[in-house]
Amino acid sequence: MDDLSIFPNSTTINEKGHLTIAGYDLVDLANQYGTPLYVYEGATIRTQIDRLNHLFKRYYPGEALLAYASKAYLSFQFAKKLAKWGIGLDVVSLGEIRIAQMAGFHPSVVHLHGNNKSEAELMAALDWGIQAIVVDNLEELEILEQIASRSQKRARIWLRITPDLSVDTHPHIQTAHLDSKFGLHLENGEAEEALQRCLSSPWVDLSGIHAHLGSQIFDSEPYRMAIERLCEFAARNNYIPPEISPGGGWGVRYTAEDPADDPEQWVRTVSGAVQEAAIRYDWPYPRLVLEPGRWLVARAGVAVYQVGSQKTTPSNTRLVAIDGGLADNPRVALYQARYTAKVVERPAEPPSQTVRVVGKFCESGDVLIPQVNLPTLKRGDHLAIPASGAYQLSMASNYNYAARPTVLWLEQGQIEILQQREQPDQSSWLVYSGENL
Numbered sequence: 001m002d003d004l005s006i007f008p009n010s011t012t013i014n015e016k017g018h019l020t021i022a023g024y025d026l027v028d029l030a031n032q033y034g035t036p037l038y039v040y041e042g043a044t045i046r047t048q049i050d051r052l053n054h055l056f057k058r059y060y061p062g063e064a065l066l067a068y069a070s071k072a073y074l075s076f077q078f079a080k081k082l083a084k085w086g087i088g089l090d091v092v093s094l095g096e097i098r099i100a101q102m103a104g105f106h107p108s109v110v111h112l113h114g115n116n117k118s119e120a121e122l123m124a125a126l127d128w129g130i131q132a133i134v135v136d137n138l139e140e141l142e143i144l145e146q147i148a149s150r151s152q153k154r155a156r157i158w159l160r161i162t163p164d165l166s167v168d169t170h171p172h173i174q175t176a177h178l179d180s181k182f183g184l185h186l187e188n189g190e191a192e193e194a195l196q197r198c199l200s201s202p203w204v205d206l207s208g209i210h211a212h213l214g215s216q217i218f219d220s221e222p223y224r225m226a227i228e229r230l231c232e233f234a235a236r237n238n239y240i241p242p243e244i245s246p247g248g249g250w251g252v253r254y255t256a257e258d259p260a261d262d263p264e265q266w267v268r269t270v271s272g273a274v275q276e277a278a279i280r281y282d283w284p285y286p287r288l289v290l291e292p293g294r295w296l297v298a299r300a301g302v303a304v305y306q307v308g309s310q311k312t313t314p315s316n317t318r319l320v321a322i323d324g325g326l327a328d329n330p331r332v333a334l335y336q337a338r339y340t341a342k343v344v345e346r347p348a349e350p351p352s353q354t355v356r357v358v359g360k361f362c363e364s365g366d367v368l369i370p371q372v373n374l375p376t377l378k379r380g381d382h383l384a385i386p387a388s389g390a391y392q393l394s395m396a397s398n399y400n401y402a403a404r405p406t407v408l409w410l411e412q413g414q415i416e417i418l419q420q421r422e423q424p425d426q427s428s429w430l431v432y433s434g435e436n437l
């Protein structure tokens with residue numbers, strides 16, 4: 001059978017030869033809900049969460065918390081499910097805070113990130129009493145102290161420390177290097193200044209330290225180095241961190257050529273590094289907080305497009321145009337993300353041609369897959385793109401006034417709409433374009 005291992009767990013081929021997820025024929029779903037269509041398989045996400053929780057139990061003797069990095073994908077309906085499952089949440093904006101509140105998250109499992117939080121965001125987080133406002137810079141620390149003093153409320157915070165090391169991933173998704181815009185750098189003394197200030201401030205309660213190295217990382221060694229640097233820094237400043245978070249960032253497979261994405265190496269390494277530091281510095285085990293985004297949701301999501309025009313360029317490139325692209329998935333244009341595709345109607349048919357899959361938007365850079373081997377295609381066929389669950393819908397735009405797509409949640413025998421397709425005549429678009437209603 002064809003390699004479906006980067007698709008959601010239940011993906012299979014039915015008696016008609018069509019691709020199915022959770023027992024649903026994707027041809028039927030595409031016909032019923034239109035395309036572009038995004039589907040998430042619920043069981044795949046639950047399996048990913050269970051796997052990480054199980055690894056925590058196996059490798060970390062202290063308390064641990066999974067906090068989903070909601071920037072990977074968030075919608076109100078999805079947030080309600082996450083809240084029910086008891087997972088923590090990493091948010092970065094007032095919008096994400098509001099969704100978390102409305103979805104029923106307890107503030108004690110929510111933390112707020114961002115390199116330039118607005119006063120409104122800081123106030124909302126302080127009022128709600130979240131687990132931690134993750135302070136990014138000295139200026140923010142000062143503003144937060146002022147807000148806390150005005151509200152007569154101590155702010156529970158972590159410091160985001162930039163360990164000044166680089167990791168092997170695309171430059172646009174590295175966040176811990178010397179030139180990073182994120183966090184308080186160790187190299188230039190900012191981190192130390194912030195820590196000392198926190199320890200003497202009546203308005204902040206420093207409950208932990210944090211680092212995030214970047215995204216799509218397959219090697220756990222940089223995590224070990226980052227934790228060692230953070231802990232050495234804390235110990236040198238006589239600070240015992242009740243919580244430590246080495247962020248998220250574990251990689252996922254987008255194509256069959258990508259390395260294995262088993263997170264055991266990740267959890268074992270971070271757990272071991274925190275444990276060793278606690279023993280070395282004679283600390284109680286800090287609570288360990290991991291913030292996976294991509295690893296929890298990427299594999300569960302599949303994008304389904306319809307094939308439209310096809311042509312061959314004078315330089316002999318065969319182009320296949322689909323009815324989505326850059327507007328629902330800017331990852332390729334942003335950082336040359338790589339994808340593969342299956343023909344939904346004939347996933348088992350062997351490839352007969354090499355094509356470039358292009359989007360329908362008015363940018364030459366709107367290329368979804370620069371080169372992929374596929375069978376002969378006809379207009380109306382559908383393409384399924386696996387590993388589409390992270391940083392696609394959450395980064396989708398209305399470029400060319402494209403409507404953001406329908407998003408479905410699939411469980412065996414049960415289908416739910418997470419997001420309705422936007423309508424071209426919806427009133428907010430008319431207001432936005434200056435129409436007098």
Ligand SMILES: Cc1ncc(COP(=O)(O)O)c(C=O)c1O
Nearest residue numbers: 069212215248249291292293294
């Ligand atoms: C602070 C922080 N934590 C966690 C994540 C999640 O990363 P990933 O989705 O690669 O796991 C991000 C992503 O940018 C982040 O900025």
